[in-house]
Amino acid sequence: QQQVKQSPQSLIVQKGGISIINCAYENTAFDYFPWYQQFPGKGPALLIAIRPDVSEKKEGRFTISFNKSAKQFSLHIMDSQPGDSATYFCAASIGSQGNLIFGKGTKLSVKP
């Protein structure tokens, strides 16, 4: 049973466009929802994160939208740049446990 479902698997966006990646979760005990960015050959790095008591969080060009009733959250990358080309993972965790449950990742390619 996959606890965090992520879509799409891959995404191609033109430079300057908006990239949108969606995730859905099942476990209502999750209380922390981070997004990680991973470049080839590197470890995942935290991009932005949200708690379920907030519906939206924005940091620069990156925004998380969170819908608690629908158990869904999404990452929006505004003004996408070729340097944003990477694999993005949504994740969820329960504070009492600490470990992250990852989605399967979205490979983003931003074309110049």
Place this chain on the structure above:
Amino acid sequence: GEEVAQTPKHLVRGEGQKAKLYCAPIKGHSYVFWYQQVLKNEFKFLISFQNENVFDETGMPKERFSAKCLPNSPCSLEIQATKLEDSAVYFCASSQYRNPGNTIYFGEGSWLTVV
């Protein structure tokens, strides 16, 4: 240190051989996590530690996998009698606390190839 340091970066083992990976968490971080990332990018949680104590080992294949975090030593993940299916990148991560919102920092991974 200011980053999670993993060694070795690459390791090749023949099927049936032992593999041992090491991880130095960020200084001051009490929690260490091990994850396995297979070719399809999927992350599988293996085990976590709070200081030298196992906190959560629900993801560990206990028959061949073991892990330790001893005081004043790097943490380690050991695979006895490796199998082809163990080929993956193994990531170590650390965090200062366990409560929600506390950032988990990842190392660059150790790439294990079993031939």
